[in-house]
Amino acid sequence: MTAGPFVQCEDLVRIFSVDGLEVQALQGLNLRIDEGELVAIVGASGSGKSTLLTILSGLDRPTGGSARVAGLDLTTLTSRQRVTFQREIVGFVWQQASRNLLPYLTARENVALPRALAGRRGGRSNGGDARVSELIELLDLGDCADRWPAQLSGGQQQRTAIAVAIANAPRLLLADEPTGELDEAASVDVLRAMEAVNAELGVTVVIVTHDPEVSEHVDRTIQIRDGRTSREVLRRTETDEHGAQRRVIEEFAVLDRVGRMQLPESYLEALDLRDRVRLDLETDHVEVFRDVPQGKQEGER
Numbered sequence: 250m251t252a253g254p255f256v257q258c259e260d261l262v263r264i265f266s267v268d269g270l271e272v273q274a275l276q277g278l279n280l281r282i283d284e285g286e287l288v289a290i291v292g293a294s295g296s297g298k299s300t301l302l303t304i305l306s307g308l309d310r311p312t313g314g315s316a317r318v319a320g321l322d323l324t325t326l327t328s329r330q331r332v333t334f335q336r337e338i339v340g341f342v343w344q345q346a347s348r349n350l351l352p353y354l355t356a357r358e359n360v361a362l363p364r365a366l367a368g369r370r371g372g373r374s375n376g377g378d379a380r381v382s383e384l385i386e387l388l389d390l391g392d393c394a395d396r397w398p399a400q401l402s403g404g405q406q407q408r409t410a411i412a413v414a415i416a417n418a419p420r421l422l423l424a425d426e427p428t429g430e431l432d433e434a435a436s437v438d439v440l441r442a443m444e445a446v447n448a449e450l451g452v453t454v455v456i457v458t459h460d461p462e463v464s465e466h467v468d469r470t471i472q473i474r475d476g477r478t479s480r481e482v483l484r485r486t487e488t489d490e491h492g493a494q495r496r497v498i499e500e501f502a503v504l505d506r507v508g509r510m511q512l513p514e515s516y517l518e519a520l521d522l523r524d525r526v527r528l529d530l531e532t533d534h535v536e537v538f539r540d541v542p543q544g545k546q547e548g549e550r
């Protein structure tokens with residue numbers, strides 16, 4: 250186990266320069282994920298979700314701020330440490346199945362390959378690797394393990410991709426829109442597979458998605474808005490004294506280290522909040538009011 254959060258981003262900034270113009274994909278993002286969590290990251294297109302995942306996978310470096318995974322500082326990794334990080338700590342599933350699987354290997358051989366490359370048992374000649382068999386079973390691929398990727402359905406391809414990503418037993422699995430090209434039934438299978446990987450193998454899972462169905466499969470949904478974490482929804486199951494179970498859903502705004510938070514857009518619109526607001530500190534909460542210009546009554550604006 251790692252001391253402190255397993256994934257920790259502080260004031261993460263990523264600026265891209267395109268034709269002399271700067272795009273701020275991440276604008277001081279803060280994030281903490283504990284080992285063993287199953288988390289979804291959601292947000293509008295362009296809010297910075299994929300940029301965050303690419304940094305956490307060690308494929309990209311932030312422009313500023315810090316990003317740590319399993320105690321390793323991703324901003325200072327040498328290329329050698331980066332290879333080890335990508336081989337042993339983190340696994341990745343992309344949206345396009347073609348990016349996840351080699352077309353000329355069967356599903357089973359695809360799963361065995363990363364183990365052979367890492368010098369573990371398995372590989373094309375040895376389908377008997379126990380870890381490979383365990384993953385084929387966990388991901389419910391028994392019936393199709395000896396087919397080529399082109400002979401698999403989209404859902405089977407993505408479940409094979411998950412098995413490939415965790416073949417070398419990484420502690421963190423990152424998935425960027427893993428259900429983006431799938432129909433509803435196949436999406437549910439893939440999300441259930443992510444749940445199984447988390448529950449049975451203890452792998453920390455982070456899923457970036459637009460899929461509204463995801464919230465039913467994770468404990469925590471983190472929303473990113475304009476390159477910052479803005480809201481979190483926590484879900485847990487409670488059992489009452491009669492044994493009846495109910496889902497409890499709690500919603501939070503994320504407060505950063507210097508006290509900034511984003512109010513939900515629906516709140517801004519409902520009360521026409523803009524430019525500046527008046528704050529009142531009460532004994533156990535803070536009130537936020539529309540700023541009504543002096544001399545005008547509320548409702549006159």
Ligand SMILES: Nc1ncnc2c1ncn2[C@@H]1O[C@H](COP(=O)(O)OP(=O)(O)OP(=O)(O)O)[C@@H](O)[C@H]1O
Nearest residue numbers: 265267272273274293294295296297298299300301
């Ligand atoms: N390599 C790049 N070069 C230039 N700009 C980039 C690059 N990658 C991302 N961006 C820009 O950064 C911003 C955030 O992009 P990102 O892909 O992280 O968003 P996203 O939330 O994953 O969006 P989507 O849901 O559409 O995938 C966007 O404005 C995007 O155009």
